[in-house]
Amino acid sequence: MHSTMSAKTMEERLQQARDLYLRARRTDAFALLHGCEDWQQPLAEQALALRAEIVTLRDPVAGLQELAAYQDAFVSSDARFEYALASARAYTNSRNFDAARAMIAAAAAPLSRDDSRMSRIAYHRARLDVISNAEPDPQDFELALRDPDPSIRFNALSWRAWMHIAADDFRSHIADLREALRLFETNGYLCNVTAVATSLHALLRAGFELGDAEAVEQAEAVYDAIEWTPDIQEYRFLCARAMAWDAYLGGDSARAQWLFKDSKDFAPSDAWKVMAHVDRAYVARMNDNEAWALEELERAHSIAEHVSWGATKSEERVALVTLAILYAPIDMVRAQRYVSTYISMGVENIDPTLAATRGRRTIAFEKYASGCVQQVMGNTALAVQSLETAFEIFSQSEYYYRAALAANALFEVTKNPTWLETARSYAIRFPHSALSKKLTAPASGQDVSIEGLSPFQRQLVMAIGEGLDVERLSVRFSRSTFTIERQLEQVLQRTGAASPAALRERIRERRTG
Numbered sequence: 001m002h003s004t005m006s007a008k009t010m011e012e013r014l015q016q017a018r019d020l021y022l023r024a025r026r027t028d029a030f031a032l033l034h035g036c037e038d039w040q041q042p043l044a045e046q047a048l049a050l051r052a053e054i055v056t057l058r059d060p061v062a063g064l065q066e067l068a069a070y071q072d073a074f075v076s077s078d079a080r081f082e083y084a085l086a087s088a089r090a091y092t093n094s095r096n097f098d099a100a101r102a103m104i105a106a107a108a109a110p111l112s113r114d115d116s117r118m119s120r121i122a123y124h125r126a127r128l129d130v131i132s133n134a135e136p137d138p139q140d141f142e143l144a145l146r147d148p149d150p151s152i153r154f155n156a157l158s159w160r161a162w163m164h165i166a167a168d169d170f171r172s173h174i175a176d177l178r179e180a181l182r183l184f185e186t187n188g189y190l191c192n193v194t195a196v197a198t199s200l201h202a203l204l205r206a207g208f209e210l211g212d213a214e215a216v217e218q219a220e221a222v223y224d225a226i227e228w229t230p231d232i233q234e235y236r237f238l239c240a241r242a243m244a245w246d247a248y249l250g251g252d253s254a255r256a257q258w259l260f261k262d263s264k265d266f267a268p269s270d271a272w273k274v275m276a277h278v279d280r281a282y283v284a285r286m287n288d289n290e291a292w293a294l295e296e297l298e299r300a301h302s303i304a305e306h307v308s309w310g311a312t313k314s315e316e317r318v319a320l321v322t323l324a325i326l327y328a329p330i331d332m333v334r335a336q337r338y339v340s341t342y343i344s345m346g347v348e349n350i351d352p353t354l355a356a357t358r359g360r361r362t363i364a365f366e367k368y369a370s371g372c373v374q375q376v377m378g379n380t381a382l383a384v385q386s387l388e389t390a391f392e393i394f395s396q397s398e399y400y401y402r403a404a405l406a407a408n409a410l411f412e413v414t415k416n417p418t419w420l421e422t423a424r425s426y427a428i429r430f431p432h433s434a435l436s437k438k439l440t441a442p443a444s445g446q447d448v449s450i451e452g453l454s455p456f457q458r459q460l461v462m463a464i465g466e467g468l469d470v471e472r473l474s475v476r477f478s479r480s481t482f483t484i485e486r487q488l489e490q491v492l493q494r495t496g497a498a499s500p501a502a503l504r505e506r507i508r509e510r511r512t513g
Contacts, residue, residue, distance in 0.1 A: 010036075010043045017050060022151065024193040024231045026054050037070055045079035052086045057194070060093035081107050081117065088124050097132040104128065119147035127159045136163055150187040151195065154180050158199045168360065168397050170206055174215050177203040181222050193226060197235035200226070204242035208249055209399050211429055216246050233268045238315070240266075241279060248283055249401060251432025256283055271316035274304045278322045285326065286434040290465070297326055301334065309341055317342060321369040328372040330462040331476075335373045342366065364393035368406055375413050378456060383413050400426045404435060457491050460484075464491075464500055465507035 005013075013032045020029035029050070036047035048070050056063030067087050074083040084107035091100035108121045123144035129136035144156035161176035180199050184191045200222055207215035220243060228236045244259030257280060264276035281296035300323060309317055324339035343366060371386030391406035393399075407423035410416070420439070427436040453461065463473055470488070474481045488500065497503035 005039070007040060007043070010039045010047075014043055014047050014050070017047070019189075021050060021054060022192050023189045023227065024197065024229045026057065026194075026231050030054050037073060042076055042079065045074050045076060045082070048073055049079070049082040049086050053089070056086070056090045056093060060090045063090035064094065077110065081110075085120065085124055088128070092124075092128050092131055095131075097128065100128050116148075119143050120149075120152060123147065123152050123156050126156065130159050130163050130166075133166070136160075150183055150190045151192040154183050154187075154191040154199075155195050157183070158195060158202075161199070161202065165361075170210055170398055174203065174206050174210070174212055177206070178215055178218060181218060184222060185225075189227075193229070194232055196222070197226060197228075197232040197239070201235050201238040201242060204239055204246070208242055208246035209401065211249070211400070216243075233266060234272070237263050237267050237272055237276075241275070244279065249430045249433045251434075253283055253287055253434065269312075269316060270303050271307050271309070271312050271319060274300045274307065275316065275319040275322070277303070278319055278326065281326055282322065283434075286438075290462070293326070294330075294466075297323075304338075310345060317345060318365065321365050324369045325372050328375065329458050332373065332377055332459065336377070339366075339369045339373050342369070360393045361397055361399070364390045364397070364399075364402065364406075367393075368402070368409070371406075371413075372409060375409065380413055384410065387413065395426070400429045401433070401435070404430075404439070408435070408439065453491065453494060457487055457494075460487055460491055461495070461503070461507070464488075464504055467504065469500075 014036075017029040017032040020026070020032070033047050033051045033054075036044055036051060038044070039047060052063050052066045052070075055066045064087065067083065067090065071083065074080050084103045088100045088103035088107065091097070091103060104121060104124050107124075108118070111118055111121070122140040126136045126140040126144060128134075129140075141156055141160050145153050147153055147156075157176045157180035161173045161180070164170070164172040164176065177199050180191075181196070181203065184196045200219055203215055204219045204223075206212070207219060219239075223239050223243070226232075240259050240263035244256045244263065247253075247259060248256035260276055260279045260283070263279075264273060267273045267276050277296045277300035281293045281300065284290070284292035284296060300319075304319070304323065309320060320338045320342035324335045324342070327335035327338065367386040368390035371383045371390060374380075374383035374386060387406050387410045391403055391410065394403035394406055404423045404426035407419050407426060411419035411423060424436075424439045427433065427439050430436055460473065463476060468476065470481050470484050473479075473484045473488075479487075491497075492499070492503060495503060495506075497506060
């Protein structure tokens with residue numbers, strides 16, 4: 001059966017679909033390709049290859065099924081080449097690396113060394129090597145970067161940037177991402193806006209973590225230039241978050257909170273909404289506004305309870321780690337539950353990019369969260385072990401703010417002043433941040449001091465501020481009323497408060513002052 005559509009109309013629809021695909025309007029592109037299997041050749045072959053690529057981005061297994069269903073429609077040598085590369089991409093995304101290598105080899109087999117299409121072979125081979133944790137051949141990247149298609153060159157730079165991450169070379173990572181974005185500044189949507197959005201987020205994140213102001217400035221300009229579509233809404237959210245964190249570390253907490261609020265408004269899932277509330281809670285706490293922090297935490301928790309975390313496939317699940325860290329000082333039961341949920345999920349459900357680049361950085365986040373929870377539970381040895389691992393990775397990766405957080409946590413656990421000095425030395429790289437100011441400010445002695453309290457006693461202070469009496473404290477912390485009363489006496493003695501009511505009043509004054 002052949003379509004009644006004219007060849008000119010087919011050609012126009014195919015070109016429109018290509019443009020829409022590159023502009024991150026994949027649903028519209030897919031609709032234009034409906035029934036393309038009945039188009040005349042070679043337009044049918046080209047349209048089917050594009051349709052399979054769109055499906056693969058949504059679901060690589062469905063992409064393979066699409067290709068299998070129409071494999072007989074790819075007749076010409078050019079079409080068989082496209083079919084092999086489309087299959088290689090889908091196999092790579094579904095983590096069937098052996099099949100992906102076989103399809104790349106099949107695509108390359110009939111080509112001569114000087115065939116212009118060898119640059120595309122090189123790109124797909126390099127991409128596969130990065131995702132499968134193999135060692136890419138630098139010549140593959142060099143050849144891919146000579147491809148006439150700007151989207152191939154852009155993606156080659158992006159995947160080479162991820163290769164640097166595996167070696168903890170974040171400076172080279174940033175350099176390649178910046179070069180890729182310069183291609184976008186020259187070629188626009190032809191670089192493929194979906195790929196641009198992905199790389200933009202990567203650059204913003206690395207830029208604020210490493211304090212690279214020039215990289216962040218370039219990325220923010222690209223953020224404003226992108227036409228954000230529903231297909232890349234997640235990356236719009238992630239980029240706004242990254243810009244908010246950059247503002248926060250630069251001392252502009254007000255802008256950070258507004259950006260976090262904006263990100264919540266276009267969060268693409270409930271899991272990301274959890275993260276938006278968690279972000280705001282973190283900034284509120286660092287600015288000594290515990291009342292606001294608790295309000296945002298409760299909002300995050302109420303949403304998180306209804307999220308199917310096992311079904312998340314992106315960095316959404318990092319919200320669990322941050323929830324654990326924020327709950328650790330005030331509710332160790334929730335903190336333990338969140339960190340255990342995160343660690344138990346492993347990496348099986350993470351998308352190919354994240355799985356390939358998970359590496360030591362993500363391990364450091366896990367260790368930091370686990371260390372904070374162990375600290376609250378009183379497991380000092382385990383807390384120190386986890387926090388030291390987190391500090392080592394963060395410092396070696398030049399994630400200096402995270403390293404400062406880990407060092408400060410180690411000081412709180414061990415009371416070793418060396419860790420405090422270490423935390424200050426890393427935090428000073430972000431001199432306008434709330435953390436740097438806290439670590440360098442002299443003790444005022446005016447507010448309720450919790451410096452001399454144990455982690456459990458700190459939880460008591462927070463719970464007293466909520467208005468809980470001894471009986472309710474006993475239930476929350478699964479301790480006898482005798483133990484609660486004894487600990488409460490020590491808290492009152494060390495804080496200088498005459499009674500729980502007086503302590504509660506001082507906490508209230510601190511929050512609203």
